[in-house]
Amino acid sequence: MRTCDCNERHDRRRIVLTGGPGAGKTAVLELIRQSFCAHVKVLPESAGIIFGGGFPRGEAIEFRESAQRAIFYVQRELENMADTENPAIVLCDRGTVDGAAYWPGGVGEFFSSLGTDLDKQIGRYHTTQSFIFERRPWMGGTIVAILCGLRQPSRRRQLTR
Ligand SMILES: [Zn+2]
Numbered sequence: 001m002r003t004c005d006c007n008e009r010h011d012r013r014r015i016v017l018t019g020g021p022g023a024g025k026t027a028v029l030e031l032i033r034q035s036f037c038a039h040v041k042v043l044p045e046s047a048g049i050i051f052g053g054g055f056p057r058g059e060a061i062e063f064r065e066s067a068q069r070a071i072f073y074v075q076r077e078l079e080n081m082a083d084t085e086n087p088a089i090v091l092c093d094r095g096t097v098d099g100a101a102y103w104p105g106g107v108g109e110f111f112s113s114l115g116t117d118l119d120k121q122i123g124r125y126h127t128t129q130s131f132i133f134e135r136r137p138w139m140g141g142t143i144v145a146i147l148c149g150l151r152q153p154s155r156r157r158q159l160t161r
Pocket residue numbers: 004005006037038039040
């Protein structure tokens with residue numbers, strides 16, 4: 001990380017990189033972390049914190065749901081914490097929307113289980129470009145891990161097809 005003597009108050013932009021395992025997110029983020037100054041914050045992946053920290057794994061629906069909720073809350077708090085350090089850009093290794101692709105009961109149920117909705121969560125993110133599309137075979141090849149930052153419903157529809 002390069003040092004930087006800028007003292008301005010930044011207008012923070014939160015950007016999500018999302019994608020399947022092996023899509024290259026972590027490598028890209030590591031390169032960014034090394035190349036930019038401290039005002040570009042790169043967050044760790046919350047799923048890695050949860051599972052790496054020993055959160056139980058299991059195939060039962062209750063296990064999978066608990067894990068996805070835990071990942072959501074950790075992600076949200078990582079983002080909240082990053083905001084306190086005057087970042088210009090916060091880069092997220094997946095965002096609060098990603099869990100919808102892993103939720104056994106589908107996208108709508110994921111967000112209602114968390115007391116929120118897709119629009120609110122997408123609204124947390126700024127970017128409309130920096131994401132990698134992810135398909136989940138068990139969702140019939142139709143839907144997907146979503147596209148953080150896509151605020152225009154028409155584009156979102158196009159991309160979730
Ligand atoms: Zn800087």
